[in-house]
Amino acid sequence: HAWGYGAQDGPEKWAESFPVANGPRQSPIDIVPTQAQHDPSLKQLKLKYDPATTKGILNNGHSFQVDFTDDDSSSTLVGGPVIGIYRLRQFHFHWGSSDDKGSEHTIAGTRFPCELHLVHWNTKYPNFGEATSKPDGLAVVGVFLKVRIFSKSISGIAVIKLFQMMDVLCGFVYQIGSANPRLQKVLDALDDIRSKGRQTTFSNFDPKTLLPATLDFWTYEGSLTTPPLLESVTWIVLKDPVSVSPAQMAKFRSLLFTSEGEAPSCMVDNFRPPQPLKGRKVRASFK
Numbered sequence: 001h002a003w004g005y006g007a008q009d010g011p012e013k014w015a016e017s018f019p020v021a022n023g024p025r026q027s028p029i030d031i032v033p034t035q036a037q038h039d040p041s042l043k044q045l046k047l048k049y050d051p052a053t054t055k056g057i058l059n060n061g062h063s064f065q066v067d068f069t070d071d072d073s074s075s076t077l078v079g080g081p082v083i084g085i086y087r088l089r090q091f092h093f094h095w096g097s098s099d100d101k102g103s104e105h106t107i108a109g110t111r112f113p114c115e116l117h118l119v120h121w122n123t124k125y126p127n128f129g130e131a132t133s134k135p136d137g138l139a140v141v142g143v144f145l146k147v148r149i150f151s152k153s154i155s156g157i158a159v160i161k162l163f164q165m166m167d168v169l170c171g172f173v174y175q176i177g178s179a180n181p182r183l184q185k186v187l188d189a190l191d192d193i194r195s196k197g198r199q200t201t202f203s204n205f206d207p208k209t210l211l212p213a214t215l216d217f218w219t220y221e222g223s224l225t226t227p228p229l230l231e232s233v234t235w236i237v238l239k240d241p242v243s244v245s246p247a248q249m250a251k252f253r254s255l256l257f258t259s260e261g262e263a264p265s266c267m268v269d270n271f272r273p274p275q276p277l278k279g280r281k282v283r284a285s286f287k
């Protein structure tokens with residue numbers, strides 16, 4: 001089942017091979033904060049990650065992911081909307097070709113340039129593969145990344161425009177706005193996995209460093225956002241974004257969908273657009 005994000009194999013075509021694409025609990029969705037219901041019975045989200053479980057980093061042809069060993073419960077998610085213990089399996093991202101799009105979930109129609117997904121599976125099932133087909137099999141934490149250029153006056157915009165022109169002219173890469181130093185460790189590994197199928201060593205990374213200060217979240221019952229689009233995900237989307245710089249966004253966009261030897265195709269716009277809510281309720285952990 002070759003699928004992708006292009007005109008011939010993209011989200012509008014996925015239902016041909018994966019009919020669940022038109023199912024009742026598909027993801028992502030547009031989250032409308034004023035329509036979300038605060039649920040005081042929601043527990044605090046507890047994420048415990050052991051950097052020693054970091055296994056490696058891989059370009060899988062539709063994103064890149066950092067994999068974790070999950071043969072014990074060293075890295076887990078408990079609390080929040082879930083019952084039981086969920087183990088961290090991998091994290092990956094979705095991003096756009098420009099800063100005005102890239103996230104999968106949207107907030108009242110607002111799109112972010114990038115979205116991080118931390119994928120966990122329910123230990124009531126024997127392994128990740130089994131869990132992916134169960135209605136309570138997976139819990140994915142979604143985190144928005146937001147490009148923050150320091151607050152600017154008009155003259156500031158002129159300066160930025162000048163810098164950006166100079167950037168093109170001089171070919172320098174420098175950070176306008178606030179780069180995220182914790183994210184940089186992941187991005188520095190991308191040079192070794194430019195093409196589909198490439199993987200490289202990546203160790204001792206704590207995904208907690210990628211999260212915002214508060215873990216306020218929205219939650220709803222959904223699905224994988226990539227084929228096979230299985231309806232097995234309890235989504236936990238954090239309200240607060242984390243920062244990313246324009247230069248760091250350029251690094252995401254330097255990856256390729258294609259393998260070495262194929263005509264290169266930039267890995268950008270690897271996001272599925274929001275899907276129909278079909279009567280689902282979105283709950284908020286905060287007032």
Ligand SMILES: NS(=O)(=O)c1nccs1
Pocket residue numbers: 117119140223224225226227
């Ligand atoms: N984008 S996602 O986190 O829903 C996902 N798709 C496949 C495995 S994990």
Ligand SMILES: [Zn+2]
Pocket residue numbers: 092093094117225
């Ligand atoms: Zn994802």
